[in-house]
Amino acid sequence: MYRIDQIYMDHPYFGYRRMTGSSADQGIQVNCKRLRRLMQRMGLKAIYPKPNLSKRLRAQYTCPYLLRELSIVRPDQVWRIDITYLQMGKGFMYLFNIIDWYSRKVIDYELSSTLEKGFVLRCLKRAFGHRKPEIMNSD
Template sequence: MRRIDEIHTDEPTWGYRTITQILRRETGVAINRKRVRRLMRDMGLYVIYPKPNLSKRYHQQFLRPYLLRKVAITRPDQVWGIDITYIRMSKGFMYLFVIIDWYSRYIVDYELSSTLDKSFVLACLKRALSFGKPEIINSDQGGHFTNPEYIRLVEEAGVKISMDGKGQCLDNA
């Protein structure tokens, strides 16, 4: 599984057939492509290819503009940045949600989850907002941040929502 993940990370456009050929060539062992396909599915690895953008209109209503262009970050709790990443474990993956204060680089809160459901994001954000409140929260346009529950939680707390532009991966950096 580790090698499958490494191959997929290097070339996310390769499917289970190509990865099976690579594994057979590297190990010299006859590996069944059905097994590689099942392992990729269990790991949540899917081939990246152009797909119909069916969810675009639905999520469009929850998108917010990027509010931080040419804004000087001068004090704590002015802007919080939030994001989700994954951590490879010996048996699978854990997902890490982090809230960071942009001024002090202080980790406001974080939460680990073995699944990528939105409940762990909302629970962590509720906990963080109970201790303090920023003026602006910045995120990407991921599914966790473009859903009505997230938008309602942040807006009820009186916090402005800023989202990175499409394809602007460095906005939150």
């Protein structure tokens, strides 16, 4: 299962058929039915463009992007915050970062092994201790 995860991380667009071929190329013989069952158990699906995703008629409501017409002309006008994860040997580490859009510099960041709100609040308090933005943007 570890090898399947490695192949999937390198090629997330592989389905179970291409994953079987890639495993065979690396000297790992596995039946396609077994590989499909393992991928289902791991929750892995091939990532590919689905049909008609660009049509807006199906959307009930689309939120307007409020910063589209805003010209960012000075530091600390807009900060971007984001949480992402980093895969480690056993599990994940979570990274919270704050970036100034004008200078594209990292204001502050914090790493945590658990996805709890404490590390986010510590990072925000440190950043607000130095300076404050007019707008904070997140997705």
